[in-house]
Amino acid sequence: MSEPTRILMTEEDIPTHWYNIAADMPNAPLPPLGPDGSPATPEQMSAIFPDPIIEQEMSSQRWIEIPDEVREIYKIWRPTPLVRAVRLEKALGTPAKIFFKYEGVSPAGSHKPNSAVPQAYYNKQAGIKRLTTETGAGQWGSSIAFAGGMFGIDVRVFMVNVSYQQKPFRRSMMQTWGAEVFSSPSNETQTGRAILEKDPENQGSLGIAISEAVEEAAGRADTKYTLGSVLNHVLLHQTVIGQESKKQLEKIGLYPDVVIGPCGGGSSFGGIAFPFLCDQIAGEKRAEKLRCVAVEPASCPTLTKGAYAYDYGDASGFTPLMKMYTLGHDFMPPGIHAGGLRYHGDSPLVSQLYHEKLVEAVAVPQLATFEAGVLFARHEGIIPAPESCHGIRAAIDEALVCKQTGEPKVILFNLTGHGHFDMASYDRYFSGQLENYEYPAEAVAASLAHLPKVG
Amino acid sequence: MSEPTRILMTEEDIPTHWYNIAADMPNAPLPPLGPDGSPATPEQMSAIFPDPIIEQEMSSQRWIEIPDEVREIYKIWRPTPLVRAVRLEKALGTPAKIFFKYEGVSPAGSHKPNSAVPQAYYNKQAGIKRLTTETGAGQWGSSIAFAGGMFGIDVRVFMVNVSYQQKPFRRSMMQTWGAEVFSSPSNETQTGRAILEKDPENQGSLGIAISEAVEEAAGRADTKYTLGSVLNHVLLHQTVIGQESKKQLEKIGLYPDVVIGPCGGGSSFGGIAFPFLCDQIAGEKRAEKLRCVAVEPASCPTLTKGAYAYDYGDASGFTPLMKMYTLGHDFMPPGIHAGGLRYHGDSPLVSQLYHEKLVEAVAVPQLATFEAGVLFARHEGIIPAPESCHGIRAAIDEALVCKQTGEPKVILFNLTGHGHFDMASYDRYFSGQLENYEYPAEAVAASLAHLPKVG
CATH class of the missing domain: 3.40.50.1100 (Rossmann fold)
Known part of the structure; x- marks a missing residue:
């Protein structure tokens, strides 16, 4: 038989540690600030989080061991498959090799x-x-x-x-x-x-x-x-995605040129990108030309149009202030936006790496994401979640550039979940009820005017 | 690490042939009959089926090669995982080893x-x-x-x-x-x-x-x-399930004592059971005590309460007559029944094997199936389709018998699909809108009175 299209691994290949990029960032992550403007203390966080989580949130240790009890549960769906999208490549006529890491096999249907x-x-x-x-x-x-x-x-x-x-x-x-x-x-x-x-x-x-x-x-x-994205410990846990992907690509002798993840709060992007990005930060030859691309909706363009500033994590201003790209904590995504990734801010880790130009970001319009999702479903079978369609769109766009340049790049993207509970959004797409909407610069400016004053 | 809970295989392990039980049945399958009461001819079937399908439908060849083009598509989700339900076993306190073959990983979410x-x-x-x-x-x-x-x-x-x-x-x-x-x-x-x-x-x-x-x-x-169950060629195609399961169990040195599949038209049961049943028919020692159990709803009890007779495959009497267990072609499952498997008849192959006592059948009440499905979801993570809950129920019941007898039996069942598109049925279950309903003997008798007269 030919080269495998699904690179599978066994339970022994589930990572034993999470990777903490805070240990390798050129500049240490900026701390969250409490109500008085000074760095938030573990005590302040302990009202709502248990100690081991707070410790991970603030840790600068590179590798943090995954408890056996957690790995036992991971075994229900991990390691997840890494799949070469051979039919999609053929449909696009691209010389690129497109791989996706499929996180939709978890019981809940996503990487969460x-x-x-x-x-x-x-x-x-x-x-x-x-x-x-x-x-x-x-x-x-x-x-x-x-x-x-x-x-x-x-x-x-x-x-x-x-x-x-x-x-x-x-x-x-x-x-x-x-x-x-x-x-x-x-x-x-x-x-x-x-x-x-x-x-x-x-x-x-x-x-x-x-x-x-x-x-x-x-x-x-x-x-x-509990919180499902944005915070450091959440991104830490998600690094199992990138670690497995790396091992799977190594099994077939490849390393990605581009690593792509949809980006709302940042955990799916960070999860797949950080275990590759660390190679680049460490100066590894194979990662010299690596590009990590966060993909966000044009209707919620946090990284590409927001400000890099201290802001609240929630709409009401209850949380500590975090230094992040933000559209302002009172930002409301437009009703026409169907595709998730609606958060006004972004992970402080991803924000800082983006600010320091270690990762890239791109905003894609809504109709193009659904178009990409449908094309993907018709060739690769899996119906992706609308959030995941953002990553697919960017991967297709990269592959189409390769078609023009003739470069056989290795493109890896995080297929974060299936769309089984999102068919209503597909329905709206098919019946022409969705439109493109680019969040206007004036609206961003207005909402940024309400940013809290710091220091 | 301990014994694996998920037994995975690679693309090379996808079966190369489908297994045709018609070659090994003690008595040849009874043919379908045309309108005149004589065996239906290929010509009569060619109005609605292409020749290769008709050939498979009538074939008595033991192994039929799977075309490469089909195996290429199978690769999207096959081989499917065989999983040991360790948490469920523990919750039941059974000495039995419970394995499920998970077919819900296909793009459409089932074995179909x-x-x-x-x-x-x-x-x-x-x-x-x-x-x-x-x-x-x-x-x-x-x-x-x-x-x-x-x-x-x-x-x-x-x-x-x-x-x-x-x-x-x-x-x-x-x-x-x-x-x-x-x-x-x-x-x-x-x-x-x-x-x-x-x-x-x-x-x-x-x-x-x-x-x-x-x-x-x-x-x-x-x-x-095209038709998705009942006919011989459909059951033939589904034997990839049982073949893979057998290979996966062999990898850990096991052979099942009981093989269980939910049974509506018969394709999910036949698909998992036939590749084991043939060992028993061939007199293999390891299969001496094997039991194959088809599980149907008590509200649609085709095998357990129907008649073994020639009947139409459809309600209107357009199809050839097939010798099968049937509740009568004008049988209507009650509205209270939420769990699929509603067909009035059953696969002629399964019917004949049941009639000749080579396989068993059991009917389970509705509430017990949902109870089993919820218990399964809470311990194994996967939310099963209501059809699949029938198999889970029977597997749990077998495991509970083992708890009493102390026998460490190996129980294998076909987890045919996930319930992502069936949550409305779970909703009805949780809100107490579902009841048990046993199809009454008089109603069966009344509907059997309309069976077509043959010969």
């Missing part, structure tokens, strides 16, 4: 459980009985529901009311794994009750849901909060 | 593409430009949409009106792969138009959708019909 599982584990170790979180479309909520179930820890998910109504299937998925799901604003918290009193029909927002989840965690000793 | 791909391939080879089929919930429709897309052959799916309205996501999935999907009854066929003229709001039925798909195929030289 890579971090949900260790977060549940460390909370369990710390004697925590309950986890809270917020969820919009439901990707993170279902991942933490799954992970909590695996370790016998209760999970309470605050799901934005409008999603709760419109996406009952993600909700049922969380319930199947044993989580409690509340429409947010809910009667479970003071925040929720106060809002419902004024406005019983309130549709909810991610900002409100975060406030509810944080309020519960801060108010109960047996309860902590 | 195993047959959809070769069906599309042989039709393409025969110069066919269009395929028609019917679909209820959408499992088969999406599989043939995917397969048709892979070979550049047009696919037209007649989807039962009520499903078309209630399950828009399976419809979008088919459209993503490029298929045309029509609400049935449709304006595309005489059958459909006649029904709509009398009753514009007609909800449709699988019988009507079959008639529309067959009418189109019979009326156009460039168009053929």
Whole structure:
């Protein structure tokens, strides 16, 4: 038989350590700031996170061991396949070799459980009985529901009311794994009750849901909060993606020229890119020409049009300030945007690396992402999540450049998840209800005018 | 590391041949009968099937080579993982070893593409430009949409009106792969138009959708019909499941005591069971005590309560007569039944083997299947399709018997698909809207009174 199209590995190949890029960055990561403008302390964070998570969040240790208990659960779907998109290459007529790392094989259908599982584990170790979180479309909520179930820890998910109504299937998925799901604003918290009193029909927002989840965690000793992207420890956990990809490519004697990941909060991009980027930082010959490209929606262009500034992580200003690319914490993505990756900010690690020109970023228009997703599905079979379509679009664009230049580049992208719970967005695409929308510069400027003042 | 929980194989391990049990049955399969009561001829079948499919349908050759072009597409998801359900075993406290073969990793999310791909391939080879089929919930429709897309052959799916309205996501999935999907009854066929003229709001039925798909195929030289279960060639294609399972168990030195598959039309049961059953028929020592168990819903108890008789394959009596276990071709499963496997008859091959006591059958009540599915999801992560929950139920019941007897049996079951498009059924289960329903003996008797008279 010919060269394999799926490069598989066995359980022994699941990484034993997570890779922490903070150890190798040319400049140390800038710290989050507390309400008084000085660096946030572990004590300030311990109201909502357990100690081992805070330690990882602040660690500058290069390799952090993955507990056996976490690797046991990873075995349910890891190592994930690395697949050569041979049919897509042929359809494009490109000399490039396109590979995708398929994270959609996890129970929750995306890369998110890579971090949900260790977060549940460390909370369990710390004697925590309950986890809270917020969820919009439901990707993170279902991942933490799954992970909590695996370790016998209760999970309470605050799901934005409008999603709760419109996406009952993600909700049922969380319930199947044993989580409690509340429409947010809910009667479970003071925040929720106060809002419902004024406005019983309130549709909810991610900002409100975060406030509810944080309020519960801060108010109960047996309860902590979990977050699915942005923070250092989340990106750390996601490096299993890039580490496996590297090993799989090495098995067939290849190294990527371009590594691509969709970028909302930054965990899927960081997860695939950092274990390659460190080769470049270390001056390895094979990584000399490596390019790492973060792909974001043109309607939510954090890296490409935002400011690099200290801003809140949430809409209400409850969190510490983080130095990151941001569109302003009161940024609201337009309703026409169907494709996820809606966060106003970005991972501080990714932001700093982008600011220091170690990684690139590109913003892609909505229709082009769905066009890429459909082309991919028709040739490679898998129907990708709208978020994942952003990475596919960029990979196709790179491959089309190769077609012009004749270069047989090795392109690797993170296929972060399947679209089984996102078919409504495909429906809107097929029926012509989606449009391109470029977030206007004036609107960005207006929202950046509200950035908090620091120092 | 400990014994692997997922037994993986590489592309080289995809079977090179399908296994045809017709070659090894103690008595040759009884032929289908035409309208005049004599065996149906290839010519009669050629109006709706291409020659290579008819040849396979009637073949008694033991091994039939899988074309390279089909194996290339199989590579997208095959070999599928064989997984030891260690957490489930522990939760049950059973000494049994429970293994499941996970077919939900295919693009369409079930075992159905195993047959959809070769069906599309042989039709393409025969110069066919269009395929028609019917679909209820959408499992088969999406599989043939995917397969048709892979070979550049047009696919037209007649989807039962009520499903078309209630399950828009399976419809979008088919459209993503490029298929045309029509609400049935449709304006595309005489059958459909006649029904709509009398009753514009007609909800449709699988019988009507079959008639529309067959009418189109019979009326156009460039168009053929495809079917996703029941027939010999479909079960033949599904034997890749059992062949791979056998090789995977051999890798860890095991052979099953019990092989279990959910059973509606019979293809998922036959697919996993036949490659083991042949060892028993051949008198192999290791297969001496093997039991193959087909699992059906108590609300649609074809094997356990039906008659073994010649009956039509469809509700309207358009197809040849097949000797099979049947509840009568005008059997309608009760509305309360949420779990698929609704066909009134069963594969003639499975039926004959059951009649000759070479395989067993068991009927399980609805609530127990969902209970098993939720237990499975909470321990093994994967949320199973309601059809698949039938197999899980039976596997758990076998494991609980082992708990009593202390026997460390090896139990293998076919986890035919994931439940990502079936969360509405889980919702009904969680909200107490589902009940047990045992199809009453009188109703079976009444519907069996309408069996066609033969000979």
